[in-house]
Each structure stands twice: as structure tokens, then as C-alpha cells.
Amino acid sequence: MRLSAGNRARLDQAVADFGYDRASQQVGIVHLGIGAFHPAHQAWYTDRAMAAGDRDFAIVGVSLRSPAVAEQLNPQDGLYTVTERSDGAAATRLVGAVQRVLVADQARDAVLGSLSAAQTGIVSLTVTEKGYCRAADGSLDFAASGAGSFYPLLAEAFQQRRAAGAGGLTLLSCDNLADNGRQLARLMGEYLDRHDPALRSWFDAECACPSTMVDRIVPATTAADRAELAARIGLDDHGAVMTEPFSQWVIEDTFVAPRPRWEAVRAELVSDVRPYEMAKLRMLNGAHSLLAYCGLRRGHAYVHQAIADPAIRQLVETLLRDEAAPTVAAAPDQDLERYGQALVARFANPALNHQLIQIAMDGSQKLPQRWLETLAIHQARGQQCPAILTGIAGWIQHLRGANGPVDDPRAGVLSAAAQSADPVSALFGPDGALASAWLPSAADRAAINAHLD
Structure with a gap:
């Protein structure tokens, strides 16, 4: 009934x-x-x-x-x-x-x-x-x-x-x-x-x-x-x-x-949502996208499987602790270290069966605020983000069809850029398909290309 x-x-x-x-x-x-x-x-x-x-x-x-x-x-x-x-x-x-x-x-x-x-x-x-x-x-x-x-x-x-x-x-x-x-x-x-x-x-x-x-x-x-x-x-x-x-x-x-x-x-x-919003977008959502593209690439289907993979967990912890959190101007009551630890525990919940392919949808709409703003801030400080750069390599592989058809409103343009001889420039260069404040340096391109097949 x-x-x-x-x-x-x-x-x-x-x-x-x-x-x-x-x-x-x-x-x-x-x-x-x-x-x-x-x-x-x-x-x-x-x-x-x-x-x-x-x-x-x-x-x-x-x-x-x-x-x-x-x-x-x-x-x-x-x-x-x-x-x-x-x-x-x-x-x-x-x-x-x-x-x-x-x-x-x-x-x-x-x-x-x-x-x-x-x-x-x-x-x-x-x-x-x-x-x-x-x-x-x-x-x-x-x-x-x-x-x-x-x-x-x-x-x-x-x-x-x-x-x-x-x-x-x-x-x-x-x-x-x-x-x-x-x-x-x-x-x-x-x-x-x-x-x-x-x-x-x-x-x-x-x-x-x-x-x-x-x-x-x-x-x-x-x-x-x-x-x-x-x-x-x-x-x-x-x-x-x-x-x-x-x-x-x-x-x-x-x-x-x-x-x-x-x-x-x-x-x-x-009165001001921005500290909470930035923490959530760059830490939780940024880590989710990393889990999705790197997890799918390593054969996982769900978030709890991906976070249980030691190599991916290390990437996630690096993103949370060293890459995303330092870009957030925390409110007085925000403990970003504790928030990051709690996120890892939430990702590990085996009862949810949160599909990685669901998170991987619409990357062109998500990655600017989840990853690219963080990259731009660290670039201005003379720093790199190895975990996010690894995630970008996973996204490029995703755009190339590694995980099946690409579900994104700009799938055609992005997939063509990902298949080009220089996918990093085609996607993120001055005239790239996904323009942002972050322009990859030669070291960034090398780090991404090192993770591409």
C-alpha cells in the first residue's frame, strides 16, 4: 500500500x-x-x-x-x-x-x-x-x-x-x-x-x-x-x-x-554567509569533485569506496588541509581543521551509497568555484595545488569519455578541448573553453600532464 x-x-x-x-x-x-x-x-x-x-x-x-x-x-x-x-x-x-x-x-x-x-x-x-x-x-x-x-x-x-x-x-x-x-x-x-x-x-x-x-x-x-x-x-x-x-x-x-x-x-x-559558503564550496564540494574524477578513474563507484582508497584519501586530505582551508577567511566560530576532519568522516559513511558519477555531472558549472578560485589564490601566493591539479587531470580524462558519455551543458566544446594536443591550454588558457582567473603555469601544465594517460 x-x-x-x-x-x-x-x-x-x-x-x-x-x-x-x-x-x-x-x-x-x-x-x-x-x-x-x-x-x-x-x-x-x-x-x-x-x-x-x-x-x-x-x-x-x-x-x-x-x-x-x-x-x-x-x-x-x-x-x-x-x-x-x-x-x-x-x-x-x-x-x-x-x-x-x-x-x-x-x-x-x-x-x-x-x-x-x-x-x-x-x-x-x-x-x-x-x-x-x-x-x-x-x-x-x-x-x-x-x-x-x-x-x-x-x-x-x-x-x-x-x-x-x-x-x-x-x-x-x-x-x-x-x-x-x-x-x-x-x-x-x-x-x-x-x-x-x-x-x-x-x-x-x-x-x-x-x-x-x-x-x-x-x-x-x-x-x-x-x-x-x-x-x-x-x-x-x-x-x-x-x-x-x-x-x-x-x-x-x-x-x-x-x-x-x-x-x-x-x-x-x-549577516554574512561568505565564510561558511567559501568553506563549503572549496572544501566539501571541492573534495567531492576530487573524489568523483579520481575515484572513477581508479574504478570506484561510490564516495565511501573512493575515500577508503589510501591514495585518494591522501589527495582529499591535502586538498582540505593545505589547499582549500588556507583560502577561507573563517568566521570566529568556524574551526576549519575540525570541519575538514568531519568531512572525511562523512564521506566514509557506507550507508549513503553516493554515486561518483552523479557528482561528476556538470563540471563546467561546478569547478570554477570549487577548484579554480583556490588555484588562483595559491598562484598569487606563488604556490601550487598538487591535489587539485591531479583532479583536473581526472576531469580531462572524464571529458575524453573515460567514464562514459559526458553529462555537461558544454560537453561538446569541453570534450573537443580535452582531446586536443594541449588540453590544459585549450581548457584553461587565455582563450580556453573554461576561462577563469587561474592561468596554468608551465609547472601546472607539467603536473597535470604527468597524470594524463
Whole structure:
């Protein structure tokens, strides 16, 4: 029997229940880009805030591409479970924060109705790095930001809200971009300047785009995961998500509308997100990419297998301790050495089965903030980053097809550059396919080429 509101009482008593009256909660948040991460993170925080007494922050999820999440959650009345896994233990919670999921190209009017509704105050986003439609120089790619992206939806919703006097929105980016809130504000502004300049001033005056840092490892849920869960909780949950016990959410406290008391459920509301963001991007995400490209190259499939490989573990520890951490201006309460040690322990969690090929996707969108900024900082200090340079060699091999078809929005250009006689210059040189502040020196090229087949 499949999980739904009607048979919620059939769940095993070991499943923690949210406890509040869902029917009395109005929608206050629209989430763009609902996938596996949002249910395990932002919706999970919001659910616990409502369980602690907050009201009217129920969520409408919007899928911009695939109907898969709508097909998982709508027959279950939006209900799903989050299972926290560690070695030898699993704890499951029922989450009721999501009321329904809309597919943008199938229900555009309903999406706009939710975005423009007076009671909606927050629009959160997990659209991945490529969903922001940035050109190589960081500006908005106007060709990519048309139909299918979130920009036209938000612009039309702004028009409707302005006409109705409904007030502005807090746009809450939860993607792995440095200064994600400021980038979203800039890119949205560029879109409005091109398509509706008069609306730009309303957006600037009425809306806010706080920066955030999100941290939780959420692997793709497998059929085996769902079968094991069903045997344990007594119902089939097609929307189940599996994650680790650790979770962190740091949010810049600049909102233009009411928000849940996320700080009551261990989110951190701060004035400056950047130290946390830089640590996460350059340490956790940087190490993840290193594990992916070097791990796949050595025949591993999962993160916990790769970190158990002594050669890869040494690379990861070098990246965390000697390369990434020294580039982060830590906040007073940040202990980067302890954070790095905790990351290695999290990577070693054998219960997650986090696929390396999943992390290896979209390298062109991820590596500038994960690796290239770190390389540029060390280069200015006259230093090299041997672990990251080894990772770049692994990425070049990946672009050459060593791990199967390349899943990247710029796969064609990048793969051609990787196959050239001088792949390092073709990718990272002054006119390279992935321009950045880091330009490889002769020593850098030699270090990378030494690891290429």
C-alpha cells in the first residue's frame, strides 16, 4: 500500500510524525527546482519549524523539467519520508510541508497563480548551477534563459504582483554558487533590463535575494532503498529520500516578507554567509569533485569506496588541509581543521551509497568555484595545488569519455578541448573553453600532464 494522507496512520510507530494539522496551513513558499535535495533540506527544516508552531509556510513545489517528482509526491498528497542513515542505523521522519508539486510546462497558469498569490512571500530555488543560465563570462545567457528557465516565470509573476499590489518576494537561492543571492539578483536584473526595464525598479525596491549556504549529502534514492524502507515502515513511499544525519543551513537574514523561524530548528541566520559558503564550496564540494574524477578513474563507484582508497584519501586530505582551508577567511566560530576532519568522516559513511558519477555531472558549472578560485589564490601566493591539479587531470580524462558519455551543458566544446594536443591550454588558457582567473603555469601544465594517460 502506498503512502498517502488517508493511510498515514498505518506507518510503523518508529516513524517520527510532524504532528501539525496540514489542512489548516496556507502556502507561503513556492520552491522552484524540486528534486531530491529540497525535500531533504529546506522542506525538512520548514516542516520542523511548522511542527514547532509556525503557521502558513506550506510549500508548493515546481519542477521546471521532469514530471518525476510530481508523479512521486502528488499521489501521496505531498507526503514523503526522510531517512537519515549512518553505519548500522537509520531514523525516518514523515514530512508534511509540501502540499503539491506542479510541472511548469504542464501547469504554467497554476505555477503563476502560486507565485503571484498574496500569501506567498518566499520563492526558494534549487535549480543547480546550470539553471542560472550564465554565459562563460558570468553574465546572463539570454538564449538559455528563455522558455524552460525560471526567469520568464518570475518576471510574469512580478508583473502580476505589481498590478495587484501584492508586494515583493524573497528569492532564496539554495544552489552551490558563490554569493548565490547576489548572483541571482544580478542575473534577474539583467533579464528584466532586456525584457521589461520598468519592472526592474520594482524588483530592486520590493524584492530581496539573501545568500545562503546549504550542506547535506543526499544521494539518489534507489529501488533497493525504497524496498528496504517499505519493509521497515509498512508503506511504499515513492518520494522517499535518503540522507546523512548531518545538516547545515546558513542564511543571510535579509527578508522582505515573513519567514519560518528556521533558527528554532538549528538553521543559522547571519549577516554574512561568505565564510561558511567559501568553506563549503572549496572544501566539501571541492573534495567531492576530487573524489568523483579520481575515484572513477581508479574504478570506484561510490564516495565511501573512493575515500577508503589510501591514495585518494591522501589527495582529499591535502586538498582540505593545505589547499582549500588556507583560502577561507573563517568566521570566529568556524574551526576549519575540525570541519575538514568531519568531512572525511562523512564521506566514509557506507550507508549513503553516493554515486561518483552523479557528482561528476556538470563540471563546467561546478569547478570554477570549487577548484579554480583556490588555484588562483595559491598562484598569487606563488604556490601550487598538487591535489587539485591531479583532479583536473581526472576531469580531462572524464571529458575524453573515460567514464562514459559526458553529462555537461558544454560537453561538446569541453570534450573537443580535452582531446586536443594541449588540453590544459585549450581548457584553461587565455582563450580556453573554461576561462577563469587561474592561468596554468608551465609547472601546472607539467603536473597535470604527468597524470594524463
